[in-house]
Every structure is written in structure tokens, then in C-alpha cells.
Amino acid sequence: MFSKTCQYGIRAILYLAVHTSEDKKLGVEQISNGLDIPKHFLAKILQQLTKHHLASSSKGRNGGFYLNTENKNSSLLKVIHAIDGSDVFSLCILGLPECSSQNPCSLHQEALKQRSAMLKILEDQDIQQIAKRIDLKHIKI
Amino acid sequence: MFSKTCQYGIRAILYLAVHTSEDKKLGVEQISNGLDIPKHFLAKILQQLTKHHLASSSKGRNGGFYLNTENKNSSLLKVIHAIDGSDVFSLCILGLPECSSQNPCSLHQEALKQRSAMLKILEDQDIQQIAKRIDLKHIKI
DNA sequence: AGATAAAAAGAGTTTTATATCTTATTTAAA
DNA sequence: TTTAAATAAGATATAAAACTCTTTTTATCT
Ligand code: FES
Ligand code: FES
Secondary structure: OOOHHHHHHHHHHHHHHHHOEOOEOEOHHHHHHHHOOOHHHHHHHHHHHHHOOOOEEEOOOOOEEEOOHHHHOOOHHHHHHHHHOOOOOOOOOOOOOOOOOOOOEOOHHHHHHHHHHHHHHHHHOOHHHHHHHHHHOOOEO | OOOHHHHHHHHHHHHHHHHOEOOEOEOHHHHHHHHOOOHHHHHHHHHHHHHOOOOEEEOOOOOEEEOOHHHHOOOHHHHHHHHHOOOOOOOOOOOOOOOEOOEOEOOHHHHHHHHHHHHHHHHHOOHHHHHHHHHHOOOEO
């Protein structure tokens, strides 16, 4: 469903949502240790997310990555779109060139039902909310 | 969701279900033309499916690939398992080492709901049924 | 000002997925 | 019995994804 890069990106964002703020930043190394993700690879992903204004960073001493309020009000869908592109949920699940209810494949109806449900979850709740849930219910990141 | 190999495999099986039988076989070339799938690649996939007894083949003149009755009574889930392995629907969607309701990630509940629905569709209806639906409703393969 | 610690950027490597090519084997028709 | 047509098998090639390494830039602390 999601590329490994995207999985890493989502987890990194959630980790930042739980552990950082404007004045509590984390270096790549700490994040990569916390999530068990290859350090340099994670660095690339975080850079990409920062460019898309889904995470924030500051260079130099005491610098690091973090989520500001705006970042925390964003959604996981945006993270997914930034990494895997905006087609993930609109391409035919069987790889056919078109995907529409007018011209469906044999799994279209079922795929559509599920993807809309997943999409709703991913765009309706903001990252802040998910972070709160993670904290309260001790959910893994 | 599915690898390209798996998408090709599913489509090939459905194509065979609609167009072949014990005494109406098709060569790789015809199938690859019909589905617009690279010929040699498709050959590999069909060999794999034949080994798993999900398709049938006969060599030599007038040979080709086809589905016998048993093949048509199988399910798409078996096809998927034969190609992408049996973990597709049981691994954590975020790539975490475990996936269970006891130890869920932040998307587990939603992912589970959807995967069970998809699984049900994929194992409950047999290939024959899907083929009939394709035929009646002029669905793409 | 200089040293240091961090992200940013870019180049390079490895691994996996996808695709192709070549040769062998099998079967049936001519 | 020879030839043609098909799958089977194995080796190779290409492309994309995953991962690593090195250098540059920037900010902060001493
Ligand atoms: S046409 Fe295949 S999923 Fe929509
Ligand atoms: S734990 Fe992540 S999907 Fe089940």
C-alpha cells in the first residue's frame, strides 16, 4: 500500500508530533534511533517533508526537526501525497490505465469503498489528534 | 497494494477464466496481446501459477494455457498468495514488526477493517463467478 | 573570531522489482 | 520421422526503490 519511504515518513511525523514542538527539537539521529529507521535515509525524507511544509527544521547548534502548530494541524494524507504522490488512492488496483465507476475493473467497487474509508481517516483527523490518541492509548509509532 | 507481477497474474487468470477451457487454450502471445502485458514476463508468471495449480498448460503444438474446472473454482486470494506471498494482508501497514490488535499501530484498526473486507471478497467468490460477472457487465480485465 | 553541531544537498551504492533474451523440452501435425 | 509450435527453464539486462557516504551551508556557543 505505502512505500517504505512513505511508512518511514508517516512514522517520523507522528514521532515528531508526540515528542517535539517549536522549542523542543530533535536531531535526525535521535529520531532514527527512536524509530529504528536508517539515519541518512530518514534525513532525506525529513528534508522532503520540510520542503513541503509538513515538518519544520532549524540548522546549526541546538537545531533539529520539529512540528510547529501549523504542521500539527496538517494531515497524514498530505504526508502521503508528498512522498508517494497524489495517485496512490486513485489508480486502478489492478494497474489498468483508467479507474472510474464508469469504466471499472473487477475489483473497482470494493477497492473504491475501502479507499474512501481510508482516505476519510487520513484527511479528516489532524496529526495532533492522532498524536493525542497515541499518547493516551500507548500506541506504537 | 499488489505488485505489478501480481496485478498481471490476476488479470491473466481472469482473462483465462473468460476465454479458455479444457479444450480452448491460448498461447502466451495471444494473452499478452489481449492484456497488453510484456510477453516473456507474462510467460514467467503463468509458469508460476501453473506450478501452483492455479492455471493449467499443455506443451507442444496446439498447446497453451487455460483454466480447467478446478482452476475456475479457485479464488483470487490464492493467486495473490502464490505471487505476492501470504503476508500481504497480515503485515503492518506502517511496516512495524508486529501487527495485532493487542499491539496496534495508529492505523491498525482502520487497516484491519478494510483488509478483512477485501479478503472476504477475494476468497469468498470463486474465479468462475467473477468471470461471469465480467462477461455480463462488460467489465474490463 | 573560531570551533562545533546541526540540517541541506548531492553523489554514489546496493538491493529488489520488472522485463528480456536464449536455449531446452515437449507435443502434434505434416 | 521430420518439422513446427508451443511451454519450461535459466541467464541476463534494465529500472526503480532503498540505503549510504561525503561535502556544503548555517546557526550557535565559547
Ligand atoms: S478500475 Fe480498477 S480499481 Fe478502479
Ligand atoms: S499494527 Fe499496523 S496495521 Fe496492524
